[in-house]
Amino acid sequence: MTYEAVVFAEDLSKEFGSIRAVDGISFYVREGECYGFLGPNGAGKTTAIRMIYCRTPVTSGVLKVFGLDVRRYGREIKSMVGVAPQENNLDPDLDVIENLLVYSRYYDIPKKVARERAMELLRFLSIDERRKEQVTKLSGGMQRRLVIARALINNPRLLVLDEPTTGLDPQARHLIWQRIRELKRQGVTMILTTHYMEEAEQLCDRVAVMDLGKILVEGPPRELIERYAGKDVFEIRRVEDEGFLKALRGLEFSFEKAGDTIYIYSNNGDEIGRRLFSIKDIEVLHRRSNLEDVFLKLTGKELRD
Numbered sequence: 436m437t438y439e440a441v442v443f444a445e446d447l448s449k450e451f452g453s454i455r456a457v458d459g460i461s462f463y464v465r466e467g468e469c470y471g472f473l474g475p476n477g478a479g480k481t482t483a484i485r486m487i488y489c490r491t492p493v494t495s496g497v498l499k500v501f502g503l504d505v506r507r508y509g510r511e512i513k514s515m516v517g518v519a520p521q522e523n524n525l526d527p528d529l530d531v532i533e534n535l536l537v538y539s540r541y542y543d544i545p546k547k548v549a550r551e552r553a554m555e556l557l558r559f560l561s562i563d564e565r566r567k568e569q570v571t572k573l574s575g576g577m578q579r580r581l582v583i584a585r586a587l588i589n590n591p592r593l594l595v596l597d598e599p600t601t602g603l604d605p606q607a608r609h610l611i612w613q614r615i616r617e618l619k620r621q622g623v624t625m626i627l628t629t630h631y632m633e634e635a636e637q638l639c640d641r642v643a644v645m646d647l648g649k650i651l652v653e654g655p656p657r658e659l660i661e662r663y664a665g666k667d668v669f670e671i672r673r674v675e676d677e678g679f680l681k682a683l684r685g686l687e688f689s690f691e692k693a694g695d696t697i698y699i700y701s702n703n704g705d706e707i708g709r710r711l712f713s714i715k716d717i718e719v720l721h722r723r724s725n726l727e728d729v730f731l732k733l734t735g736k737e738l739r740d
């Protein structure tokens with residue numbers, strides 16, 4: 436099979452009645468890369484990827500997966516894609532390994548092969564010791580790992596992960612990140628959505644920053660950060676003083692105000708630091724910029740909602 440990109444989308448839209456959940460987005464995903472959709476709740480991330488794995492029809496635009504038009508080749512595409520949806524949707528009446536085996540039947544995987552593959556995946560995600568347990572007894576992190584294992588049962592060439600770590604504690608999150616990196620080393624092409632900028636920075640080769648159904652910017656995380664936010668950020672709190680704001684406007688650096696905080700962006704942190712730290716009665720935090728700053732710079736609002 437020849438195709439130029441694993442996923443190719445041009446002017447892709449999805450409407451629910453009068454809501455334009457995805458509004459004319461264009462992007463492509465290369466073989467072997469991890470591509471991320473980053474954005475707040477309601478940005479259109481889930482809708483975008485549900486079209487990719489042929490779970491919901493497109494309203495307009497071009498969408499091809501492995502070179503195949505999603506409108507015509509849903510069955511073929513589904514057989515090559517693994518999906519971990521946003522909600523865990525495990526079968527509570529079945530134990531851990533049965534949840535995988537039931538799934539393997541959709542793909543006509545022979546029983547013996549399915550059992551071997553299921554054990555291998557449970558080991559890979561460190562839940563093999565719990566294989567006989569009811570899924571309702573598993574922690575949130577384990578349930579999430581089981582959903583990822585299930586997404587891998589058909590040996591997919593494209594793995595789609597919708598918010599793989601939302602709501603998990605840091606240990607559970609780091610374990611999932613390690614496994615995602617391992618899959619990437621094995622050559623699995625991945626698309627994930629997240630509203631954690633750290634997750635996108637850790638895992639994704641390229642990200643599309645989304646808001647209100649549109650892609651605002653796209654590129655490698657570090658490049659986006661340097662282009663839009665610069666290297667350094669100073670967060671200044673407890674600033675009610677209009678005089679101070681006026682003084683800031685007079686200086687040659689860009690800043691955003693969100694909630695009780697002013698964010699100053701710069702590639703020349705030392706110089707700005709010296710000037711800010713000499714001002715009395717303000718609280719200044721100096722840190723490296725991240726993808727959240729890109730979002731804030733582009734939209735004027737914070738990513739968390």
Ligand SMILES: Nc1ncnc2c1ncn2[C@@H]1O[C@H](COP(=O)(O)OP(=O)(O)O)[C@@H](O)[C@H]1O
Pocket residue numbers: 451454455456474475476477478479480481482483
């Ligand atoms: N099945 C649906 N019916 C109607 N509106 C929907 C449906 N699914 C999503 N939406 C709307 O589309 C927009 C984007 O939602 P979604 O793709 O779930 O965003 P995200 O995953 O980024 O949080 C939201 O305004 C949401 O309410």
Ligand SMILES: [Mg+2]
Pocket residue numbers: 480481482521597
């Ligand atoms: Mg979503």
